[in-house]
Amino acid sequence: MKIKQYPWGVALVALTLGLMLTVQYRSSKEINETPPIARVQTLSNEIKEKQEGRNLLQKRAQQLRERLDKKAASQSENLSEAMDTSRIIAGIQAVTGPGVEVTLNDSNVELSQGQDPNLYVVHDEDVLKVLNELKAAGAEAISLNGIRLIATSEIRCIGPTILTNKNKRIPAPFTIAAIGNPQTLEKSLYLKGGVVEQLKFWGIQVQVHKKANLEILGCAGVITLEYAQPVSEG
Amino acid sequence: MNRALYLSIGFVSVILGLMIAFQFRTVEQVDAGVSSDRAQLLTNQLKEIEKEMVALQSETNDLENKLAKAAKGRPEASEAVLEELQKNHQIAGFTELKGPGLEVRIAPVQKEGQHNGSSLFIVSDEDLLLRVVNELRAAGAEALSINSQRIISTSEIRLAGSFINVNLTRISPPYSVLAIGIPDQLESSLLIKGGLVDTTKDWDISVTKQGELLLPAYKHRIKLEYAKPLREAK
Structure with missing residues (x-):
């Protein structure tokens, strides 16, 4: 009996060994494919350099815009106002004014076993709702963690961070600054059955502060229309 | 015979144990090292900045052209300002x-048999x-x-x-x-x-x-x- 079993045992062991060797080989190959830290370092340096260059260009564009705006102002006041309004709505122009600052942070509720922790963190939809509420209450300019939101800004959950304006990653806590009538903005969030009440249900920490003076920067980069074209009139 | 079997099983177990330990350590090493994800992220970020710079460059060129035009005379100046206003209107959403x-x-x-009233879910x-x-x-x-x-x-x-x-x-x-x-x-x-x-x-x-x-x-x-x-x- 035992003599018969013996070769089977060896075969099994050989098989296991073979499998493990393969796994081992593959994982060590993976390690070799991971880029060395040096590569990441050069990349970060390059990014830093480019960022500086970009910021300089951004400043230059801003200065040029202001010079052009002065020309507009010298022509007529209406024109200058129209220019400001369109720039602010487009999200190009940095603005200042009264408003509210809303901070959203993940729940600090202690989870009991079996509860889904997913329900207790801030989601893209929560942020989306708060933003929508602020817009409905007449917010004129909004930023999320310092990033100006424009007509095409999306709010996307990627793991614990939120993605907006295509590639801008922001981690919690989320701070939304909105310029508008502070009372109206605050009230809209605290409505009965409103956003704050819903979020508090899940223990998400919401703080709303009225501010007499907020500053919201313009959208970084340039907003370009690649697919949309103007409709020629007439 | 029995003894030989036990010995070989014991021997194989030792090898197995060693391999598992080794495997475990290499997996740990991969985690501690820089993941290829990070390099990918940085590369994307770099591309994004480069794209922004190109857009900013053409924006500043455009503004410079307008300013140069505005310097020529009064009618040109108002034309340049109107062009800029038109561009802003497009981004803001004031044009078709x-x-x-x-x-x-x-x-x-x-759906049949369903009242619109019970809209809870x-x-x-x-x-x-x-x-x-x-x-x-x-x-x-x-x-x-x-x-x-x-x-x-x-x-x-x-x-x-x-x-x-x-x-x-x-x-x-x-x-x-x-x-x-x-x-x-x-x-x-x-x-x-x-x-x-x-x-x-x-x-x-x-x-x-x-x-x-x-x-x-x-x-x-x-x-x-x-x-x-x-x-x-x-």
């Missing part, structure tokens, strides 16, 4: 735009529209409208009574959402497996790719009361 994109039609599913119009618009934005939509209301940076989508208000204007189902962008990209953002269309049961959502869409201009007057342009130090 045309281009390729996606048409999304959203209608409530008619039905996805609300507001939530659905917010999500559709957000998905389309994430897929690179450059301009959006819902039932002939253009979505600009301050547009809300809000339940008011039993209707939806967009830009303080009442709209009602069926909803038609238009988005200018890359048609395929916009479509797949909604049709992706497990995506919005897949998971929404109480609504009938149909999407059509369009070669040319015409998006309405934002039609309401905007009077900014709180947001004031923040100029750089003189």
